[in-house]
Amino acid sequence: MSSAALQIIALVTMLIDHIGYRLFPGVEPLRIIGRISFPLFAFMLVEGFIHTKGRWRYLGRLTLFAAISEIPYKIFSRGGRWWLHIWGEPLWNNVFFELMLIFIAVWSIQAALEKNKLFFVLTGLCLVLAGLMGTMYGVYGILMGICFYIFRKDRLLAAACLIALTILYCLQNWSLFQIWAILAAVPIWFYNGKRGPRLPKYFGYIFYPAHLLVICAIHGLIA
Template sequence: MNSLTLRTIALITMIIDHTGAVFFPGVDTFRIIGRIAFPIYCFLLVEGFRHSGDVKGYIRRLAAFAIISELPFDLAFFGKLEMTHQNIFFTLTLGLTAIYLMDTKGKELPYIGLVSVVVAMVLASLLNTDYGYIGILYILIFYHTRLMTGPMRHLIAFIVFTLSNFLFTGGLQLYSSLAFIFIIAYNGKPGPRSKVIRYFYYAAYPLHLMVIFLVSRYVI
Protein backbone atom coordinates (compact mmCIF):
# COMPACT_ATOMS: atom_id res chain seq x y z
CA MET A 1 0.00 0.00 0.00
CA ASN A 2 1.69 3.22 -1.15
CA SER A 3 1.38 6.67 0.37
CA LEU A 4 -1.21 7.82 -2.15
CA THR A 5 -3.46 4.91 -1.21
CA LEU A 6 -3.00 5.74 2.47
CA ARG A 7 -3.80 9.38 1.79
CA THR A 8 -6.97 8.35 -0.04
CA ILE A 9 -8.07 6.18 2.89
CA ALA A 10 -7.41 9.07 5.26
CA LEU A 11 -9.40 11.46 3.06
CA ILE A 12 -12.39 9.13 2.75
CA THR A 13 -12.54 8.32 6.46
CA MET A 14 -12.18 12.02 7.32
CA ILE A 15 -15.10 12.94 5.07
CA ILE A 16 -17.17 10.18 6.69
CA ASP A 17 -16.23 11.57 10.11
CA HIS A 18 -17.17 15.14 9.26
CA THR A 19 -20.39 14.06 7.57
CA GLY A 20 -21.36 12.20 10.71
CA ALA A 21 -20.38 15.09 12.99
CA VAL A 22 -22.61 17.56 11.12
CA PHE A 23 -25.54 15.45 9.87
CA PHE A 24 -25.64 12.44 12.22
CA PRO A 25 -24.19 13.63 15.55
CA GLY A 26 -25.84 10.81 17.48
CA VAL A 27 -24.44 8.00 15.33
CA ASP A 28 -21.05 6.87 16.66
CA THR A 29 -20.29 4.68 13.65
CA PHE A 30 -19.34 7.69 11.52
CA ARG A 31 -17.05 9.04 14.23
CA ILE A 32 -15.41 5.66 14.87
CA ILE A 33 -14.57 5.30 11.18
CA GLY A 34 -13.31 8.86 11.23
CA ARG A 35 -10.80 8.10 13.99
CA ILE A 36 -8.72 6.31 11.35
CA ALA A 37 -7.93 9.47 9.39
CA PHE A 38 -5.76 11.63 11.63
CA PRO A 39 -3.17 9.00 12.67
CA ILE A 40 -2.64 8.22 8.98
CA TYR A 41 -2.15 11.92 8.25
CA CYS A 42 0.39 12.14 11.09
CA PHE A 43 2.24 9.10 9.77
CA LEU A 44 2.30 10.54 6.24
CA LEU A 45 3.44 13.91 7.58
CA VAL A 46 6.54 12.24 9.04
CA GLU A 47 7.09 10.27 5.83
CA GLY A 48 6.85 13.52 3.89
CA PHE A 49 9.32 15.10 6.29
CA ARG A 50 11.76 12.22 5.77
CA HIS A 51 11.70 12.43 2.00
CA SER A 52 11.06 16.11 1.33
CA GLY A 53 13.86 18.12 -0.22
CA ASP A 54 12.27 21.34 1.00
CA VAL A 55 10.83 20.98 4.49
CA LYS A 56 10.45 24.74 4.89
CA GLY A 57 8.34 24.78 1.73
CA TYR A 58 6.32 21.91 3.18
CA ILE A 59 5.68 23.93 6.34
CA ARG A 60 4.64 26.97 4.29
CA ARG A 61 2.13 24.89 2.29
CA LEU A 62 0.56 23.52 5.44
CA ALA A 63 0.38 27.00 6.98
CA ALA A 64 -1.19 28.42 3.82
CA PHE A 65 -3.89 25.77 3.78
CA ALA A 66 -4.47 26.26 7.51
CA ILE A 67 -5.44 29.85 6.72
CA ILE A 68 -7.40 28.91 3.58
CA SER A 69 -9.31 26.20 5.42
CA GLU A 70 -10.32 28.17 8.49
CA LEU A 71 -13.46 29.78 7.06
CA PRO A 72 -14.82 26.52 5.54
CA PHE A 73 -13.98 24.74 8.82
CA ASP A 74 -15.82 27.32 10.90
CA LEU A 75 -18.83 27.41 8.59
CA ALA A 76 -19.15 23.63 8.48
CA PHE A 77 -18.99 23.09 12.24
CA PHE A 78 -20.20 26.39 13.71
CA GLY A 79 -22.17 28.05 10.90
CA LYS A 80 -20.13 31.23 11.24
CA LEU A 81 -16.58 32.50 11.61
CA GLU A 82 -15.52 31.17 14.99
CA MET A 83 -12.04 31.81 16.37
CA THR A 84 -12.25 29.49 19.37
CA HIS A 85 -11.36 26.29 17.46
CA GLN A 86 -8.79 25.94 14.67
CA ASN A 87 -8.62 23.39 11.85
CA ILE A 88 -6.33 20.38 11.59
CA PHE A 89 -3.83 22.08 9.28
CA PHE A 90 -2.75 24.25 12.23
CA THR A 91 -1.96 21.11 14.24
CA LEU A 92 0.00 19.60 11.37
CA THR A 93 1.92 22.85 10.81
CA LEU A 94 2.90 23.07 14.47
CA GLY A 95 3.89 19.41 14.56
CA LEU A 96 5.99 19.59 11.41
CA THR A 97 7.73 22.75 12.63
CA ALA A 98 8.54 21.06 15.93
CA ILE A 99 10.12 17.95 14.40
CA TYR A 100 11.97 20.10 11.85
CA LEU A 101 13.58 22.10 14.68
CA MET A 102 14.33 18.89 16.58
CA ASP A 103 16.01 17.39 13.54
CA THR A 104 18.10 20.44 12.70
CA LYS A 105 18.75 22.82 15.60
CA GLY A 106 18.16 20.11 18.20
CA LYS A 107 21.22 18.10 17.15
CA GLU A 108 23.58 20.89 18.17
CA LEU A 109 21.43 22.39 20.93
CA PRO A 110 19.39 19.56 22.49
CA TYR A 111 17.23 21.91 24.55
CA ILE A 112 15.90 23.42 21.30
CA GLY A 113 14.18 20.13 20.53
CA LEU A 114 12.45 20.03 23.90
CA VAL A 115 11.47 23.69 23.71
CA SER A 116 10.05 23.29 20.20
CA VAL A 117 7.87 20.38 21.32
CA VAL A 118 6.63 22.19 24.43
CA VAL A 119 5.87 25.34 22.44
CA ALA A 120 4.02 23.35 19.77
CA MET A 121 1.91 21.58 22.39
CA VAL A 122 1.17 24.79 24.26
CA LEU A 123 0.19 26.62 21.07
CA ALA A 124 -1.98 23.71 19.95
CA SER A 125 -3.78 23.87 23.29
CA LEU A 126 -4.08 27.67 23.42
CA LEU A 127 -5.31 27.90 19.83
CA ASN A 128 -7.58 24.91 20.45
CA THR A 129 -6.52 23.25 17.22
CA ASP A 130 -8.09 19.96 16.19
CA TYR A 131 -6.64 17.23 18.45
CA GLY A 132 -4.65 19.85 20.35
CA TYR A 133 -1.50 18.70 22.12
CA ILE A 134 -2.35 15.02 21.58
CA GLY A 135 -2.05 15.67 17.83
CA ILE A 136 1.52 16.87 18.38
CA LEU A 137 2.19 13.77 20.47
CA TYR A 138 0.97 11.51 17.66
CA ILE A 139 3.39 13.19 15.26
CA LEU A 140 6.26 12.77 17.73
CA ILE A 141 5.51 9.06 18.08
CA PHE A 142 5.85 8.51 14.35
CA TYR A 143 8.90 10.79 14.22
CA HIS A 144 10.80 8.87 16.88
CA THR A 145 10.03 5.49 15.31
CA ARG A 146 10.69 6.60 11.71
CA LEU A 147 14.18 5.09 11.45
CA MET A 148 13.27 1.70 12.85
CA THR A 149 12.96 -1.13 10.39
CA GLY A 150 10.66 -4.11 10.04
CA PRO A 151 7.69 -4.90 12.26
CA MET A 152 9.39 -3.32 15.28
CA ARG A 153 8.74 0.17 13.91
CA HIS A 154 4.98 -0.26 13.79
CA LEU A 155 4.79 -2.38 16.94
CA ILE A 156 6.47 0.24 19.13
CA ALA A 157 4.50 3.06 17.52
CA PHE A 158 1.27 1.15 18.07
CA ILE A 159 2.02 0.43 21.74
CA VAL A 160 3.01 4.02 22.57
CA PHE A 161 0.16 5.43 20.49
CA THR A 162 -2.47 3.24 22.14
CA LEU A 163 -1.08 3.85 25.62
CA SER A 164 -1.16 7.61 24.96
CA ASN A 165 -4.81 7.38 24.04
CA PHE A 166 -5.64 5.51 27.24
CA LEU A 167 -3.72 8.04 29.33
CA PHE A 168 -4.71 11.30 27.66
CA THR A 169 -7.93 10.85 25.68
CA GLY A 170 -10.33 7.92 25.97
CA GLY A 171 -13.80 7.50 24.54
CA LEU A 172 -14.12 7.18 20.78
CA GLN A 173 -10.52 8.29 20.33
CA LEU A 174 -9.42 4.85 21.48
CA TYR A 175 -10.60 3.60 18.09
CA SER A 176 -7.88 5.65 16.39
CA SER A 177 -5.51 2.71 16.86
CA LEU A 178 -7.46 1.04 14.04
CA ALA A 179 -5.41 3.24 11.71
CA PHE A 180 -2.49 0.87 12.19
CA ILE A 181 -4.33 -1.75 10.15
CA PHE A 182 -3.54 0.44 7.17
CA ILE A 183 -0.25 1.93 8.34
CA ILE A 184 1.41 -1.48 8.71
CA ALA A 185 0.47 -2.24 5.10
CA TYR A 186 2.52 0.74 3.87
CA ASN A 187 5.21 -0.35 1.41
CA GLY A 188 7.36 2.78 1.60
CA LYS A 189 6.53 3.85 -1.95
CA PRO A 190 4.91 7.18 -2.86
CA GLY A 191 2.66 6.00 -5.67
CA PRO A 192 1.77 8.35 -8.56
CA ARG A 193 3.05 11.87 -7.96
CA SER A 194 2.38 15.26 -9.50
CA LYS A 195 1.58 18.79 -8.35
CA VAL A 196 -2.02 18.27 -9.41
CA ILE A 197 -2.35 15.22 -7.16
CA ARG A 198 -0.56 16.95 -4.29
CA TYR A 199 -2.77 20.03 -4.34
CA PHE A 200 -5.92 18.03 -4.89
CA TYR A 201 -5.42 16.33 -1.55
CA TYR A 202 -4.66 19.66 0.13
CA ALA A 203 -7.67 21.36 -1.44
CA ALA A 204 -10.01 18.46 -0.68
CA TYR A 205 -10.02 19.50 2.98
CA PRO A 206 -11.52 23.01 2.66
CA LEU A 207 -13.63 21.98 -0.35
CA HIS A 208 -15.43 19.10 1.37
CA LEU A 209 -16.04 21.30 4.41
CA MET A 210 -17.60 23.97 2.24
CA VAL A 211 -19.81 21.35 0.58
CA ILE A 212 -20.93 20.12 4.00
CA PHE A 213 -21.79 23.67 5.04
CA LEU A 214 -23.74 24.42 1.85
CA VAL A 215 -25.73 21.19 2.09
CA SER A 216 -26.50 21.73 5.77
CA ARG A 217 -27.52 25.35 5.21
CA TYR A 218 -29.39 25.23 1.91
CA VAL A 219 -30.43 21.63 1.25
CA ILE A 220 -31.34 20.02 4.55
Protein backbone atom coordinates in the same frame (compact mmCIF):
# COMPACT_ATOMS: atom_id res chain seq x y z
CA MET B 1 0.37 -0.44 1.55
CA SER B 2 1.73 2.69 -0.16
CA SER B 3 1.69 6.30 1.00
CA ALA B 4 -0.95 7.04 -1.66
CA ALA B 5 -3.17 4.31 -0.19
CA LEU B 6 -2.76 5.73 3.32
CA GLN B 7 -3.59 9.20 2.08
CA ILE B 8 -6.74 7.97 0.35
CA ILE B 9 -7.83 6.08 3.49
CA ALA B 10 -7.23 9.22 5.56
CA LEU B 11 -9.20 11.44 3.18
CA VAL B 12 -12.11 9.00 2.83
CA THR B 13 -12.43 8.37 6.58
CA MET B 14 -12.27 12.13 7.23
CA LEU B 15 -15.01 12.69 4.65
CA ILE B 16 -17.19 10.02 6.26
CA ASP B 17 -16.60 11.58 9.68
CA HIS B 18 -17.57 15.06 8.50
CA ILE B 19 -20.64 13.78 6.66
CA GLY B 20 -21.68 12.14 9.90
CA TYR B 21 -21.01 15.28 11.95
CA ARG B 22 -23.00 17.69 9.79
CA LEU B 23 -25.53 15.58 7.83
CA PHE B 24 -26.17 12.54 10.06
CA PRO B 25 -25.32 13.62 13.64
CA GLY B 26 -27.13 10.67 15.18
CA VAL B 27 -25.22 8.00 13.23
CA GLU B 28 -22.27 7.31 15.53
CA PRO B 29 -20.54 4.67 13.33
CA LEU B 30 -19.73 7.42 10.82
CA ARG B 31 -17.90 9.37 13.54
CA ILE B 32 -16.13 6.22 14.71
CA ILE B 33 -14.77 5.61 11.21
CA GLY B 34 -13.49 9.18 11.20
CA ARG B 35 -11.21 8.58 14.20
CA ILE B 36 -8.86 6.75 11.84
CA SER B 37 -8.07 9.80 9.73
CA PHE B 38 -5.93 12.07 11.92
CA PRO B 39 -3.31 9.47 12.94
CA LEU B 40 -2.83 8.67 9.25
CA PHE B 41 -2.47 12.35 8.37
CA ALA B 42 0.09 12.78 11.15
CA PHE B 43 1.98 9.66 10.06
CA MET B 44 2.11 10.75 6.43
CA LEU B 45 3.16 14.26 7.45
CA VAL B 46 6.19 12.79 9.21
CA GLU B 47 6.94 10.65 6.17
CA GLY B 48 6.70 13.76 4.03
CA PHE B 49 9.04 15.64 6.37
CA ILE B 50 11.62 12.87 6.11
CA HIS B 51 11.58 12.64 2.32
CA THR B 52 10.95 16.20 1.16
CA LYS B 53 13.81 18.30 -0.20
CA GLY B 54 11.96 21.56 0.41
CA ARG B 55 10.97 21.76 4.06
CA TRP B 56 10.40 25.49 4.07
CA ARG B 57 8.06 25.16 1.10
CA TYR B 58 6.29 22.28 2.85
CA LEU B 59 5.84 24.35 6.00
CA GLY B 60 4.68 27.28 3.89
CA ARG B 61 1.96 25.16 2.27
CA LEU B 62 0.75 23.96 5.66
CA THR B 63 0.63 27.53 6.97
CA LEU B 64 -1.12 28.84 3.86
CA PHE B 65 -3.82 26.18 3.88
CA ALA B 66 -4.26 26.53 7.64
CA ALA B 67 -5.20 30.16 6.99
CA ILE B 68 -7.33 29.34 3.94
CA SER B 69 -9.21 26.54 5.72
CA GLU B 70 -10.15 28.33 8.93
CA ILE B 71 -13.27 30.11 7.68
CA PRO B 72 -14.57 26.99 5.85
CA TYR B 73 -13.96 25.05 9.07
CA LYS B 74 -15.82 27.66 11.15
CA ILE B 75 -18.74 27.57 8.70
CA PHE B 76 -18.73 23.76 8.87
CA SER B 77 -18.52 23.49 12.64
CA ARG B 78 -20.77 26.42 13.57
CA GLY B 79 -23.17 26.79 10.67
CA GLY B 80 -24.43 29.89 8.90
CA ARG B 81 -23.68 32.45 11.64
CA TRP B 82 -20.13 31.32 12.19
CA TRP B 83 -18.87 34.89 12.63
CA LEU B 84 -20.77 35.19 15.92
CA HIS B 85 -18.38 32.65 17.47
CA ILE B 86 -15.08 34.19 16.34
CA TRP B 87 -14.28 36.16 19.49
CA GLY B 88 -15.25 33.42 21.91
CA GLU B 89 -13.24 30.62 20.30
CA PRO B 90 -9.70 29.96 19.07
CA LEU B 91 -9.02 31.08 15.51
CA TRP B 92 -6.93 28.03 14.67
CA ASN B 93 -9.16 24.99 15.01
CA ASN B 94 -8.72 23.36 11.62
CA VAL B 95 -6.43 20.36 11.26
CA PHE B 96 -3.74 22.17 9.27
CA PHE B 97 -2.72 24.17 12.35
CA GLU B 98 -2.13 20.92 14.24
CA LEU B 99 -0.14 19.47 11.33
CA MET B 100 1.88 22.68 11.07
CA LEU B 101 2.90 22.43 14.73
CA ILE B 102 3.78 18.75 14.31
CA PHE B 103 6.02 19.66 11.37
CA ILE B 104 7.81 22.36 13.39
CA ALA B 105 8.15 20.07 16.41
CA VAL B 106 9.67 17.26 14.37
CA TRP B 107 12.00 19.64 12.53
CA SER B 108 13.17 21.13 15.83
CA ILE B 109 13.88 17.64 17.22
CA GLN B 110 16.03 16.84 14.21
CA ALA B 111 17.83 20.17 14.55
CA ALA B 112 18.40 19.57 18.28
CA LEU B 113 19.89 16.14 17.64
CA GLU B 114 22.08 17.28 14.74
CA LYS B 115 22.97 20.90 15.58
CA ASN B 116 22.06 22.42 18.93
CA LYS B 117 20.12 21.05 21.90
CA LEU B 118 18.46 24.45 22.33
CA PHE B 119 16.12 23.52 19.49
CA PHE B 120 14.33 21.28 22.00
CA VAL B 121 12.94 24.52 23.43
CA LEU B 122 11.05 25.00 20.15
CA THR B 123 9.69 21.46 20.45
CA GLY B 124 8.39 22.27 23.91
CA LEU B 125 6.93 25.52 22.63
CA CYS B 126 4.93 23.60 20.01
CA LEU B 127 3.46 21.43 22.76
CA VAL B 128 2.61 24.47 24.87
CA LEU B 129 1.03 26.29 21.93
CA ALA B 130 -1.08 23.27 21.03
CA GLY B 131 -2.48 23.24 24.55
CA LEU B 132 -2.97 26.99 24.89
CA MET B 133 -4.30 27.58 21.38
CA GLY B 134 -6.84 24.79 21.60
CA THR B 135 -5.79 23.10 18.37
CA MET B 136 -7.91 20.23 17.11
CA TYR B 137 -6.09 17.45 19.00
CA GLY B 138 -3.93 19.53 21.33
CA VAL B 139 -0.85 18.02 22.95
CA TYR B 140 -2.07 14.52 22.05
CA GLY B 141 -1.75 15.30 18.35
CA ILE B 142 1.74 16.81 18.67
CA LEU B 143 3.01 13.89 20.75
CA MET B 144 1.60 11.49 18.17
CA GLY B 145 3.60 13.15 15.42
CA ILE B 146 6.74 13.19 17.56
CA CYS B 147 6.39 9.47 18.29
CA PHE B 148 5.94 8.70 14.61
CA TYR B 149 9.20 10.54 13.96
CA ILE B 150 11.14 8.90 16.79
CA PHE B 151 9.97 5.43 15.75
CA ARG B 152 10.08 6.11 12.00
CA LYS B 153 12.24 3.03 11.41
CA ASP B 154 10.04 0.68 13.44
CA ARG B 155 6.39 0.65 12.42
CA LEU B 156 5.48 -1.78 15.22
CA LEU B 157 6.70 0.70 17.85
CA ALA B 158 5.02 3.56 15.98
CA ALA B 159 1.71 1.69 16.05
CA ALA B 160 2.20 0.75 19.71
CA CYS B 161 2.89 4.39 20.57
CA LEU B 162 -0.31 5.46 18.81
CA ILE B 163 -2.29 2.94 20.85
CA ALA B 164 -0.67 4.00 24.15
CA LEU B 165 -1.16 7.72 23.51
CA THR B 166 -4.78 7.20 22.51
CA ILE B 167 -5.54 5.19 25.64
CA LEU B 168 -3.95 7.90 27.81
CA TYR B 169 -5.91 10.58 25.96
CA CYS B 170 -9.18 8.74 26.56
CA LEU B 171 -8.39 8.26 30.23
CA GLN B 172 -7.51 11.93 30.62
CA ASN B 173 -10.76 13.04 28.99
CA TRP B 174 -12.96 10.35 30.54
CA SER B 175 -14.28 9.48 27.09
CA LEU B 176 -13.85 6.47 24.82
CA PHE B 177 -14.84 8.37 21.67
CA GLN B 178 -11.25 8.74 20.44
CA ILE B 179 -10.31 5.13 21.27
CA TRP B 180 -11.19 4.08 17.74
CA ALA B 181 -8.11 5.96 16.53
CA ILE B 182 -6.13 2.85 17.44
CA LEU B 183 -7.56 1.24 14.28
CA ALA B 184 -5.17 3.46 12.33
CA ALA B 185 -2.37 1.26 13.67
CA VAL B 186 -3.37 -1.40 11.13
CA PRO B 187 -2.62 0.57 7.92
CA ILE B 188 0.46 2.06 9.58
CA TRP B 189 1.72 -1.45 10.28
CA PHE B 190 1.16 -2.47 6.66
CA TYR B 191 2.82 0.64 5.22
CA ASN B 192 5.54 -0.44 2.80
CA GLY B 193 7.40 2.85 2.47
CA LYS B 194 6.57 3.20 -1.23
CA ARG B 195 4.87 6.22 -2.81
CA GLY B 196 2.36 4.36 -4.95
CA PRO B 197 0.24 6.07 -7.64
CA ARG B 198 0.82 9.81 -7.57
CA LEU B 199 -2.28 11.80 -6.62
CA PRO B 200 -2.94 15.18 -8.28
CA LYS B 201 -0.64 17.86 -6.89
CA TYR B 202 -2.06 19.61 -3.82
CA PHE B 203 -5.17 17.42 -3.98
CA GLY B 204 -5.17 16.71 -0.25
CA TYR B 205 -4.65 20.38 0.60
CA ILE B 206 -7.48 21.61 -1.61
CA PHE B 207 -9.80 18.74 -0.67
CA TYR B 208 -9.92 19.77 3.00
CA PRO B 209 -11.54 23.23 2.76
CA ALA B 210 -13.47 22.26 -0.39
CA HIS B 211 -15.21 19.25 1.12
CA LEU B 212 -16.17 21.24 4.23
CA LEU B 213 -17.93 23.85 2.08
CA VAL B 214 -19.64 21.21 -0.08
CA ILE B 215 -21.01 19.42 2.99
CA CYS B 216 -22.26 22.75 4.38
CA ALA B 217 -23.95 23.53 1.07
CA ILE B 218 -25.69 20.14 1.07
CA HIS B 219 -26.74 20.68 4.68
CA GLY B 220 -28.19 24.06 3.75
CA LEU B 221 -30.20 22.54 0.91
CA ILE B 222 -31.74 19.75 2.98
CA ALA B 223 -32.14 21.58 6.30
